[in-house]
Amino acid sequence: MRFRIEKQLNSISVKTLLAFFISMVLSISLIVFVLDAVYFFKNSIFSETDVNDFAKNFAQEILYNKEGIPEKMGLELEYPWLFESLVQEAAYRVIDQSGKVVLYSAAGAAFWSSVDIVHPVTTGYFKFEHDGVLMDAATAKAENDGQSWFVQLAVSRRFMFFSHDTFGFRFVRSGVIIFSLVLLLVFFFCAHFIVRHTLKPLRKLSESAALISPKFLQARLENDNLPTEIAPLVISFNHTLERLEHGYRTQQEFLSTAAHELKTPLTLIRTQLELMEETEERNWLLNDANYMSRQVQQLLLLAETSEFNNYNFIVVDIRYVVDEAIYYLQRMAESEKVNFVVKDYSNGSQWRADRGALFTLLKNLLENSIQHAPADTSILIVIYSNKIQVRDWGVALTKASYHSYLLVFGAEITGEILEQD
Known part of the structure; x- marks a missing residue:
């Protein structure tokens, strides 16, 4: 269980999604912390900023008469009750370029008695006190027909705190919660989609790498549409495959060349030995030459079969291939005074295989059995629908032992010594 969790945490997609999630949680937590800090300390920054910004927008809503003199504020058309109901909490006045007040709100001039007009x-x-209540105020400028007008707006700080505390922060909290949930869902699905789309080339890359084997060393990994961080790794891996393929080809060429170069001298040595007078030393040398010739032949076969393209798979009649191998080795069997016994239980089964390679495998098995089988014994060849079994009674640990070689369709050749009861 622990290994599974560690494996999942080591995933790029999990780490990316986790990073998205943590960053979102930290961002939302920071917003909530700032709001709570402002609410806890009753900071006046929001009040001053709000009044200043409101004054600038408020100045652009001046309604002028035909002479170009301000006569009303546009906000009062939409909310006519605003400054009449809040005469103790909010007020405004409009001043011309000479410092003369041309328009008051419902609170009148008395509201501004403690604020002198500076020309x-x-x-x-700026701020001032009215009837012992602290006011946040701001002056904003408006232009009309070449004339400048100044709007002064004042709102009590207690009213601003009441608005923020009762309505603003409450709505902000609700908005932050809803916004956070929506943001987390949207970011999660977007991040999940982006991660899947980003890692899709890596999954294809993994599938391509799984197909590389000694039979397909020419295969290379595609580096198209890969993340820039992964592309250098893929390029280096392809270069490594090129070096491996070159070394493998060189080894195979050396193997084939060496086998060909040894084949002719060994044939000449064996011929010369056969022409010599038969002695015990001559027979030993001849056996060694035969053994070396067989090893050289095996090297040639290994070099040929290492290339997958050398195979030509067709439907093969397995009994026909067995009879062909027996016919080829009949003279060798007679010289060793052994005979072949075939039992066919295949019911005419056919295999899909390379005929030449299958013949070589059977020939090698039968040659090995001929060498191990005592004189005047039989080599048993049993043909099944999916396997061929070759048995010879050779010298082993017990007199009742025999050598058994099994060729299974779709598997490798296995050789083992079985004991009879």
Whole structure:
């Protein structure tokens, strides 16, 4: 269980999704922390900023009469009750370039009694007290027909805190929660899609790498549409495959060349030995030459069969191939005074195989049996629908032992010594 969890945590997709999730949680936590800190310390930053921004927008809503003199604010058309209901909490006035007030809100001039008009009028934030209540105020400038007008807007800080505490922060909290849930869902699905799309070339790359084997050393990994971080690794891996293929080809060429070069001298040595007078030393040398010739032949066969393209798979009548191998080795069997016994239980089964390679395998098995079988014994060849079994009674640990060689369709050749009861 622990290994499975560690394996999942080591996944690129899991790590990426986890990074997305952690970053989202940290971002949302930071927003909530800032809001809670402002709410806890009752900071006036929001109040000052809100009033200053509101004054700038409010100044653009001045409604002028035919003479170009301000007569009302556009916000009062939409909310006519606003400044009448909040005469103790909010007020405004409009001042011309000379410092004269041309328009008051419902609170009137008394609301601004503690604020002197400084000429020339400057824009920006300021604060004052009205009836013992702290006011946040701001001055904003408006232009109309070449004339400049200054709008001063004031809102009590207690009203701003009440609005923020009762409505603003509550709505913000609800908005943050809803926003967080939506953001997490959207980011999760988007990140999941992006990760799957990004890692798709890696999955294809893994499937391609699984197909590489000694029979397909010419295969290479595709580096198209790969992430830039992975591409150098794939290029290096392909270069490694090229070096391996070159070394493998060189080895196979050397194997084939060496076998061909040894074949002719061994044939000449064996011929010369056969022409010599038969002695015990001559027979030993002849047996050694025969053994070396057989090994050279095996090297040639190994060099040929190592190339998968050398195979030509067709439907083969297995009994016909067995009879062909027996006929080929009949003279050798007679010289060793052994005979072949064939039992066919295949019911005419056919194999799909390379005929030449299958013949070579059977020939090698029968040659090995002939060498181990005592004189005046039989070599048993049993043919099944999916395997061929070759048995000879050679010298082993017990007198009742025999050598058994099994050729299974679709598997490798296996040789073992079995004991009879």
